[in-house]
Amino acid sequence: MSVKSILDHKISRKSFIRGVPAAAAAMVAAPAIQLAQTSAAVAAEPETKPGYYGAPRTWMWNPNANTMVDTSKWKKDGPYTIGFSNASISNAWRVAFQHGVLWSAGQHRDEIAHLLVTDANDDPSKQIADIQDLISQGVDILLIAASTEDALDSVVGRAMEQDIPVVMVDRKVKTASNYITYVTASDWALGRLEAQWLCETLGGKGNIVMLPGIAGSSVAEIRIKANEEVFSKFPDIKVLEKQYCDWNPATGKSVMAALIQKHGKNINGVLADSALQGYGAIEAFLDAGYKAGEFPPMTGGDVARMYQLANQHNIKMVGIDYPTSMGITGIETALDVMKGISVPDKVEVSFQVVTSPGADTVSVKGDRHLLDHVSMDDPGDLSPSNGLPAGYNPSTFNPDYPK
Numbered sequence: 001m002s003v004k005s006i007l008d009h010k011i012s013r014k015s016f017i018r019g020v021p022a023a024a025a026a027m028v029a030a031p032a033i034q035l036a037q038t039s040a041a042v043a044a045e046p047e048t049k050p051g052y053y054g055a056p057r058t059w060m061w062n063p064n065a066n067t068m069v070d071t072s073k074w075k076k077d078g079p080y081t082i083g084f085s086n087a088s089i090s091n092a093w094r095v096a097f098q099h100g101v102l103w104s105a106g107q108h109r110d111e112i113a114h115l116l117v118t119d120a121n122d123d124p125s126k127q128i129a130d131i132q133d134l135i136s137q138g139v140d141i142l143l144i145a146a147s148t149e150d151a152l153d154s155v156v157g158r159a160m161e162q163d164i165p166v167v168m169v170d171r172k173v174k175t176a177s178n179y180i181t182y183v184t185a186s187d188w189a190l191g192r193l194e195a196q197w198l199c200e201t202l203g204g205k206g207n208i209v210m211l212p213g214i215a216g217s218s219v220a221e222i223r224i225k226a227n228e229e230v231f232s233k234f235p236d237i238k239v240l241e242k243q244y245c246d247w248n249p250a251t252g253k254s255v256m257a258a259l260i261q262k263h264g265k266n267i268n269g270v271l272a273d274s275a276l277q278g279y280g281a282i283e284a285f286l287d288a289g290y291k292a293g294e295f296p297p298m299t300g301g302d303v304a305r306m307y308q309l310a311n312q313h314n315i316k317m318v319g320i321d322y323p324t325s326m327g328i329t330g331i332e333t334a335l336d337v338m339k340g341i342s343v344p345d346k347v348e349v350s351f352q353v354v355t356s357p358g359a360d361t362v363s364v365k366g367d368r369h370l371l372d373h374v375s376m377d378d379p380g381d382l383s384p385s386n387g388l389p390a391g392y393n394p395s396t397f398n399p400d401y402p403k
Contacts, residue, residue, distance in 0.1 A: 066344035069180055074165045075340025079113035079402075080141065082334055083134030087147040087171060088122040091247050091276050092303045093324060095394050096383035097170060100327030101143070103388055106401040111335055115401050122214070122246075124151035131155050135164060141334050144179075145170040148216035153178060165337050169330035172218045176345070180337060183330045183347045187219050190320045191226025191273070193353060193364055194299040197318040198269050200361035201297045205236035206268030209259050211277045213247040219322070220244070223273045240267065245277035252277025256284035270298040275306030275319060279380075282309045301354060305380035307370045310356055318364060319354040319373070325387025351385065 082105065089095050098117070105115040116134055120127030124147045132155065134142060142159055144166060146152040150173075157178035159166050169183040176182075198208060210227065213220035224242070231237050240263055245252040252272065259267065272278035278300025285295055292314040300306050301319030310317045326349045336343050354373045355366030374384050381394050388397070 066346075068342045069345050070342055071165070071180065071337045072340040074141070074163075074337055076140065076338060078111045078338065080111065080335070080338050081114040081116065081137075081139050082112060082331070083131075083137070083139035083142045084115060084117045085120065085127060085130050085134060085142065085144045086118065087120050087127065087145045089119055090122055091249075092381035092394065093247065093274065093276060093322070093383055095381070096324035096386045096388075096392075097145070097327045099392075099394065099397050099399055100324055100387055101169075101331055102401045103399040104328040104331035106399055108331065108335060109402050112331075112402050114403060116403075120147055122147055124148050127152060128155045131159065135159055135162065139164065141338055142166045143330050143334050144168055146173050146218070147171070148214070149174040149218045149221070150216060165334075167330060167334045167337060169326055169333075170219070174218075181333060181343050181345050181347055183326050183333055183349070184219075185322050185326060185349045185351050187222040187322075188226045190322065190351070191223035192230055193320055194223075194271060194273065194318060195227040195230035197355075197359075197361055197364040198271055198297060198299055199230060199234040199237050200363060201316060201359070202237065202269050204234050207238050207240050207263070207266050208269040208271055209240050209256075209263070209267055210242035211245045211252055211255060211270065211272040211281060212242065213244065213273055213277070215244045220273065227271060227273075245272075245280070247274050247276040249276055249280035249283075252280025253284045253287075254280075256281035257287065260284060260288045267296055269296050272298060272300040274322070275300040275303045279303070279306035279309055282306065282313070282315065286313070297359075301351075302383060302385075303380070304374040304378045304382040304384060307354065307374045307384075308376055308378070308380065311370050311376065315356065316359045317356050317370075318359060318366070319370075321351055321354070321383070321385035323349050323351055323385035323387065324383045325349060325385055328387045 084101055086098055089098050105112050116137060116139060118130035120130055127147050142164055144156060153173040153175050156166055156173045157175060160178055166179040167181055168179045172182045212224050241259060243255045245255050270281055272281055278298060295313060295315040297316040299318050301321040307319060329347060329349055333343055333347055352367040354368050354370060356370050360366055379393055386392055
């Protein structure tokens, strides 16, 4: 039986949309038997906690085998004081992510006495000081989104040495023994999917530019490795340049403007690992005089504006949201640790593949089309995969949580 027929046979369309896109990306590199095992493992519907609005409560959707971590040594009676050290709220994704953390804490007031929140403003030195301050305030557990892998590694490890459990969320540090578990979505799968889609869309031949996020961030660096893994299978795909854009729309726009000026129509495709710099890149093409239908194919998920611009200007694109709902899952996972419930060493939240109409390729097919995922009336800074209550608007949302 072929991989495709295994998937078709084992998984309903509903369960495929909710749980498998990350695992299916392994088709790029994984043997068929591994994919078959994965599909069989996730065929059942997950339990979803009431109020989650589609964010899975359970960790069962991990696309890989789970190594379970015994957390009984950290078990204690609540209510708990959780320290949340966020890398920043410097873009629309990070705002929605933090909203998820705060909202989730508010849903667990009976278990959480205080949620202490810090914002490092993307500064590793400040985040080190933030974490030390949270430790001095006597937190029971730390939830950390690291600004960079290397710089935060030691301070995270020291927290664990002081018997303060650490749950990483969104971004990790480099030493796995320095934390209990890492809540994320599969950056390997995301990177492979977007690169595979772009290579197939270009017919295996063409010049592309890469616009990754923040240098040194685990999320950006893993996606680059996954991209390059796919590019190695397409020798006629040439990467003209790779420039980090800090997941910042203004930076994405200025970088893309310079690349257009330098390479012009020789740019056949744009690989942005997020819509944050992706919609900035679209704006640069618009400023350069590109008309609807003239844009090269592009990648980038996470915020509504890129989907809206792609629809408006007939841009062929694929978007893969890195779900901000992982902030919700981060709080749930931290509570499991404090209760002594075993957790997997990596919790991977599922995501969806979103394509513009007619943009499906042989290997990468959309779970949803653009206007099924967002509407033209949505706020441009909306993160669609937020897991928050219906009608969520980042500019007006004010979650109530135990301070």
